[in-house]
Amino acid sequence: MPRIYNYFVYILECADKSYYVGVTNDLEIRLAQHNNGENVLAYTFTRRPVILKYYLRFDQIEDAIDFEKQVKDGIERKKKHYLKKIGMKL
Incomplete structure (x- = not known):
């Protein structure tokens, strides 16, 4: 039986x-790490x-x-579109 991962x-x-966008295998711990300022x-x-x-949630990390x-x-x-819209050169 294949093992299911989260x-x-x-x-x-x-x-x-x-x-901020990220990937983790333990959402609760990762959120605490962000809020505790561990890095x-x-x-x-x-x-x-x-x-x-x-x-x-995904079963496969890929x-x-x-x-x-x-x-x-x-x-x-979206950022680039907005910057162009306000006339900023990229």
Whole structure:
């Protein structure tokens, strides 16, 4: 019988209203790590507290990573579109 794993793609809203997208195999522990500031180099370290806004569970890590990339690419496209709209050169 194949073993089922849990992988999560999650989106956090930071205190500065920016967003962070990540992948984990333990959502509860990862959220605590972000809010406890365990990594001083992490994007969220100076933007705490963070709030979990969305998550999606996957059985396979490859599927979770692919979805994370899609989300991040979508966010980048929206940023670029907005910057062009306000006349900023990229």
